[in-house]
Amino acid sequence: MQFIIDHYNYWLVIILMMAGFYTVISRSNLIKKIAGLSIFQVSVFMLYISIGHVKDGAAPIIESDVTVYSNPLPHVLILTAIVVGVATTALGLALVVRIKEAYGTIEEDDIHKQDQSL
């Protein structure tokens, strides 16, 4: 039980990851898919940040009376990954706008039907 509580952030990562991934797979609304994809990516960001934590470590700012610091590198990596994630979401939503203009719908099934009837 203590194990579960101590690692609660990892459990959150798993829950978010599965929720996001399931949304991408199961929803036919294109915007909801993008939202699911974002949640999926965010869970990975949380995973990285959790990895960076060092037991009893302080924030990685040099101070005289601190000896153990958390690892700042994963945070820096995730800053990059967040930028990538934002770009992906923006591009995905831009595509949805264009799809809406071209098809008049953002439901995957309707789009599929329109393509089939051609």
Add this chain to the structure above:
Amino acid sequence: MIESHLSLLIVVIPLIAAPVVAVLPNGRAPWLFSTLVTWSVFYLAILQLANVSTGGVVSYELGGWAPPWGIEYRIDSVNALVALIVSGIAAISLPYALTSVAKEIPEKQTSLFYAAFLLCLTGLLGITQTGDIFNLFVFLEISSLSSYALISLGRQRQALTASYQYLIMGTIGATFFLIGVGLLYAMTGTLNMQDLSQRLPEIFEHRTIHTAFAFIMVGFALKLAMFPLHLWLPNAYTYAPSIVTIFLAATATKVAVYVMIRVIFGVFSLHLIESTPTDELFLLLGMAGVIAASISAIYQTNAKRLFAYSSVAQIGYMVLGIGFGSVLGLTASFVHIFNHAIMKAALFMALGAILYRTGSNQVKDMRGLAHKMPWTFAAFVIGGLSLIGVPGTAGFISKWYLVLAALEQQSWIVVAVILTGSLLAVAYVWKLVEIMYFNSGPNASSKTSSEDIKEAPLSLLLPLWLLVIANIYFGFDTSLTVGIAEPAATMLLGDKP
């Protein structure tokens, strides 16, 4: 000066050129500038390959930070060869782009189109150059994001959905890769691939390492369109503008195959592959991919989609080479990366020329085209022969090495699958040749009347024939392809425990 920063310049030149191109006025200027950039990058890539072809390794420390803390660009003959392929295809396809882009992409988007093209090139070259696995993820996303944008520029509205589908699949793949990298970092505390390969053997039995391996493999199987994760590829290739299809078909999946090989043999090791069922799985999926995708190709009514499925089948061959895990198998994969790039680029260029003249890539609209576009048709036939693997073409060399690798391990079933795949390739190439050459009925269904269709303009034919000649040349002279691939494969397999 250039010598010492060579490996960085190859990535930085197109990266800096991209925003410059974006602000140039539409029209010819962006094209001229991009052409200059790609040819100079191609020249640098040749220099780079010459530097390392004798077996040396060039290590470049970004910003002077020593690896493994700083980002390292680590060039050996493996990635120098892949960088050469990517920049070479870009350099050859840009002269083609001027006419093709003018026809297929609205003029007000040309400068943005070339900017996205250069960004895609940056990403792909960055993947090949870098020795840092997180840096690789960033470059992967640069190339992916720009290729989604490029694909969505297709004229039909299906291009948008194809691009969207690719975005979803590609992002899931890249995120899986990111999870794997995170787990590796948690276990080893390093992101440098060279450093990883030294630290990993001690903790191979750990379950986290196996999980990381699985995540990375599935992530990249999505990016390289390994059967059965190839579903995004046919739509993306079919609806993208011709020039984008040429470039992506020849480079994007090849670079992903390179990463797969690099991660398996350069970061993990053959030992891990053989202690898990990965090698059997690769052989199985490779065989299934070759057969299933080739059969799907036969039934397609759109020529671009036909060759897209054929690409999935060809990737199956490369996966087979990885699955063997032997020097011969890897040599076959590398040689096929090179040869498939030039043959698919040639074939898609021929289709692009047909699209330029007829406005369609439907098989039924190609009736009798051989008589109106003899040069395009001849190039198409030679490209097709190379795809099948007829002796005297580049395709034969890679099939030959693959069969040798299969014979070496006495897996007769793989030999049978390779030969069946070639027979199926004969079927789908013949289908097009027949309709273009022997079926000379009036072209009623096409919008343009058949009198208007004449030979493609010289600016399309020249790059096309350059690639066709390369296809024949590398069918005889294998010193560049096999001569580099074989020591590269030995190096990847050799110095691992």
